[in-house]
Amino acid sequence: MQLADHPSRRHLAAALDELARTFRGMTAHPDEHNCECHWGSPDELRLLKTPDAELDPDLLRRTWQAADWSHQAAVLRRILPQFARTLVSGEADAVFGPADWARAFRNSGWRKWPADHSGPVWEFLHAWWVSSLTDPETAVPAHEVFVLCAEASHTVTPWLADWAGERGPLSDRRLAEAVAEWEYDLLGDDLPWQAWEYGTEMREELSAWLTDHAAPRLRASGAPAGLLNGIRLLGLTDEDRWTDPQWPGYRY
Incomplete structure (x- = not known):
């Protein structure tokens, strides 16, 4: 084509x-x-x-x-x-x-x-x-x-819905690129951009979607272990996240 x-x-x-x-x-x-x-x-x-x-x-x-x-x-x-x-x-x-x-x-x-x-x-x-x-x-x-x-x-709701519906190697690569771009901020409980409003709600929904939807998708596409670990850590909260043996050592 x-x-x-x-x-x-x-x-x-x-x-x-x-x-x-x-x-x-x-x-x-x-x-x-x-x-x-x-x-x-x-x-x-x-x-x-x-x-x-x-x-x-x-x-x-x-x-x-x-x-x-x-x-x-x-x-x-x-x-x-x-x-x-x-x-x-x-x-x-x-x-x-x-x-x-x-x-x-x-x-x-x-x-x-x-x-x-x-x-x-x-x-x-x-x-x-x-x-x-x-x-x-x-x-x-x-x-x-x-x-x-x-x-x-x-x-973020309609855009995550679109993303969930687009499956394939290129869309999965875009997903991996986004996670790599956003991981540091999200693991620090920050939205990866300066939101005018609804920042907390968007961050929570984005993090939950990445944990529930993106993790199996990236695992199946052979994403790097470090990227998958970052998504796994998003599913943890508070001290469970910071004290995890595989915490990447980020400081905020």
């Missing part, structure tokens, strides 16, 4: 097209404003009020990064088709991470939008997440896409 025919890649392309159709012609609110000294010029602000005008990468970054828009939802609708393409391509500013990228979604209150607007956003996030698990040439690591999806939606 040619990569261009990969099912998850086709699904993601369709989801991006649907975002473009849904939000075509959207603009920032006519009364929207921002600080000329710290955000940008009046000409740049006018671009946000011009439908479908392409923004240069720096202007796009300053727009999604700003948290002080008066009409956050309208701003996200305006930039979302271009912003989503930038995220998927791996061209989002590398200085920032997925929790930062998710801020624009979170601040917009997109989950409360009408279904004909929120639905395509859900579809895009699910399509990108599944693609990151199954496409060998995904531009953004799966564990980073997971963080963005979790922070954008305030929950």
Whole structure:
């Protein structure tokens, strides 16, 4: 199968097209404003009020990064088709991470939008997440896409459900990569990213899922013993964890 025919890649392309159709012609609110000294010029602000005008990468970054828009939802609708393409391509500013990228979604209150607007956003996030698990040439690591999806939606539940449904060598490799990335923080009872809210709930659910679901899956795929030991330790609490003979010696 040619990569261009990969099912998850086709699904993601369709989801991006649907975002473009849904939000075509959207603009920032006519009364929207921002600080000329710290955000940008009046000409740049006018671009946000011009439908479908392409923004240069720096202007796009300053727009999604700003948290002080008066009409956050309208701003996200305006930039979302271009912003989503930038995220998927791996061209989002590398200085920032997925929790930062998710801020624009979170601040917009997109989950409360009408279904004909929120639905395509859900579809895009699910399509990108599944693609990151199954496409060998995904531009953004799966564990980073997971963080963005979790922070954008305030929950890990649907993304873990997707992960449970995607079985295969590549998805298992992504799982091993994520565990290696997250193990240190999770064993210290910290979420591996800076959550805006629901951090404790997300950490507990993620740790439980890794213990119950990921351990047998990684064991069957031949994951390294150290990785499996880290997941085993996640199933222990308090002193049982710190005093375990196979505790890796982490200090917090």
